[in-house]
Amino acid sequence: MDALFDRHQSTLASALKAAQERGYWSAYPETPSGKIYGETAKDDGLASYNARLAKPFDLPDHPGTGKVGTEVSPFGSALGITYPASDASTLVAASQTAAPAWAIATVKTRTGICLEVLTRLNHLSFEIANAVMHTTGQAFAMAFQAGGPHAQDRGLEAVAYAFAEITRTPAQAVWIKPQGKAESIVLQKHWRVVPRGVSLVIGCQTFPTWNSYPGLFASLATGNTVIVKPHPGAILPLAITISVIRQVLAEEGFDPNIALLAADAPGAEITRDLVENDAVRIIDYTGSSSFGDWVRKNAGEAKVYTEEAGVNSIVVAATDDFAGMCANLAFSLSLYSGQMCTAPQNIYVPRSGIDTNEGHKSFDDVARGVAAAIDDLLADPARAAGVCGAIANPATLGRIEKARSLGTLIRDSAPINAGDTRTATPLVLGVDADQTNAHEEERFGPIAFIVAVADASDGIVKAASLARRKGAITAALYDTDGTRIEDAVDAFCAAGVNLSINLTGGIFVNQSAAFSDFHVTGANPAGNASLTDAAFVANRFRIVMWRQPKAA
């Protein structure tokens, strides 16, 4: 029963060590290379993806009374895949039926199964990349990395934290209490891990796997059954995931309904029914703050872990690499057309400009520098497509349209190729800090504001205050003044937002690496949890004891 655990034990050990030390480590190679994944892996993955299209998705023995599925690739055509559909109570009942055997499985059994699932998902990374690409609009390279290996790393991280948390309490101990000259009292104590119950994972459209795997694997590894409710526009990546989990569960003799897919149709979502079901005891949610607020208020006694939305800011105070800074910002603004929860929206620049290695730059110089760097980055349409991908949700295009009038146009948004209806390069607007109605609202997508502030310190104060009030997942600072950098660290720490300082070259504020960067702090309105820390896993199970006298 522990063969899977034994097979993957060294991966787990490395993951535990990495999570402890928090240097760079990854279990699943991020390079979509034939040398790593096999020379035919890329073609095979595409073929597997294509074979999924225009037919029902096969999930043996999955409950379902109907079929749903209306996914359309942001790059073009409808996927034409249908998935089994059930109402919430049917799914919850099936989950509860599957629960007892999973609850009493050993930590090694559950951990082994989770690690085997992750390994198989890794082998499917090319197929998953295509699935992610054609549901989210991510360009292929990003869909591969973020949807495949990076998501798998985040899943492994959750499994490792769960394993550490479960095993830190011994399964048994002998308790010997001295009684002076009388005989000691001796008790044999046993502790058992008891999962909370049914766990619900609510996915988002833009990162269906990366954002769902932590909660999914944390709940599975701690003995809970899981119902995954994908965004109706991005079901396929999670359907493949659930399919693999069910396959391994069945092979190991478990009821595959330990992992269920709650596919639904736009406008007829079953999310609220699932959230309000009393048997659902854990909810992982990624999505808008408005629905997140509803989930938090209507979850009853369920433990709720959210990643919601915020407004991410960058403060430009000074730099000794003006070109490198502009190039770095350009990439951060353009990557996946600003549809990352980590993408910056506001760039605070002193009205009087900044000191740089290229001499003093006025506010307009900085704004133009960033705009020019975006133009450079996206000059070649093929490269632009590889950076920006496509727009996942047409509403984002409407948002760009409306945003144009909110400030001075510094750089206009445009399709990558004339006539594209689902691509959009960054819109960059200049505003004054007091135009808070413009820049202090989250405007999801490729929309950025260069915000004029009194000076660098004012920018730090305003950005930190905004993070504290509206939430933020990332913040960045460009500065050369050590004292001001320390003040910024204090301000952003107090606002609960992770800060990147003076990034240039091939590392970006948007990027959050498993085993090192805690994604979301849980300390401001952008989310109430962090991927992955002890608090993310420790309350997914409880410890129950039995004790009895033992002969001394």
Add this chain to the structure above:
Amino acid sequence: MDALFDRHQSTLASALKAAQERGYWSAYPETPSGKIYGETAKDDGLASYNARLAKPFDLPDHPGTGKVGTEVSPFGSALGITYPASDASTLVAASQTAAPAWAIATVKTRTGICLEVLTRLNHLSFEIANAVMHTTGQAFAMAFQAGGPHAQDRGLEAVAYAFAEITRTPAQAVWIKPQGKAESIVLQKHWRVVPRGVSLVIGCQTFPTWNSYPGLFASLATGNTVIVKPHPGAILPLAITISVIRQVLAEEGFDPNIALLAADAPGAEITRDLVENDAVRIIDYTGSSSFGDWVRKNAGEAKVYTEEAGVNSIVVAATDDFAGMCANLAFSLSLYSGQMCTAPQNIYVPRSGIDTNEGHKSFDDVARGVAAAIDDLLADPARAAGVCGAIANPATLGRIEKARSLGTLIRDSAPINAGDTRTATPLVLGVDADQTNAHEEERFGPIAFIVAVADASDGIVKAASLARRKGAITAALYDTDGTRIEDAVDAFCAAGVNLSINLTGGIFVNQSAAFSDFHVTGANPAGNASLTDAAFVANRFRIVMWRQPKAA
């Protein structure tokens, strides 16, 4: 600044080891002995307590616009002590003012201060024992143990868990990501612990220190400021506690308002105002389920940790020590007149009786055996007073009165000495299992039901089901059948209740030892948290990062 940490480091190390191994360990001796605490400690403690009476409690620099205090000893006279009184917003504002310096103090500084506080509280154990005795009605020995050293152990346990949780993430790490043949990306990363904010601890009357110290010290050790809201009937033990914390804080250069006392008057409690204050981000609550329900629903975004109420059960299936079992049950029912959250209420006995070392015993034999053992235990009034103590709240006496008619009288409740108005020995009633209106409600105080069930397995099923539905903190089983014991373990584990099996002699189902027994599982309605596990501390703070490029 770390002198206090250095002074107490070995205690912390032992606590961490004990919490990991979960064998017997205690930092603070539970024996109220002159040899341990000093030959004059008992007299000095009483003198200190007496010196507190009939005057304002001195809390230098504590905010307060008025005075409150109406404590009356269950053993007699009014305490006559008044405490500074403020409204909720004044207390929260003072707490917030004190917060920033505490938030950025190092883990060693905060841990050192907490450990020094616990040491000083230990030296005040005799004074605290008198304070606990005369607010709760506990007999002196219990007031000393539970109110003093055992509470201090629970506080230390929380500090140890907080320390472990904070220090498991390094303060910094170097992240080196290989880039093939190109230069590696190297980031220096730093992590800072950021507390949640203002923490509110809502105490209960029966165990003002034991139940409050875990949340109080967990919040303090993780950098939060704390407002302690005692039960209006049991302020003094927590006022002494707050006084010591403020003294150590002031000595170490901190604003003493990091720890505040929210004393209020019966009928004019400020608890709701505190709970509803948005700045309160953590709430630890011990008390009734009805108010607990209100707290959970009205706490907004605050993290809430509760110990509420339930109905604790014992199943008597068989025993090889009938006399020992009856004596053990008698003590569990009598101790502090059933006013412990861990005291049993229902004793399930097969209608056809049980097999014992004394031969078959009918249902009535078992009932009479328990009743006779109570009579034996409490035959001597002085000993009875030492076991039962006094009734904390007169409402409990009314509850006994009303309960008499709920079943067949097996043993009547009575004052320990004729004329006592605040003592009551256990009332024991016989009921059939189907009289659920009688025994399936929590009836706090010295009220017990011997419940007739079809057989032992039926008793196990009914007791576990009740725990799952209404909550339970403890359960016990007497049985000699290994298979049935295993089934009971499964049933009570699934119901989230800690189970004691075949206890006889000097160990009782009511007892929960720090560093070994997790008190409350958080897995049934009796509470949503456990004292103390990782989940109890890990979400009281968040981790925030800053990162910057580092030369390779």
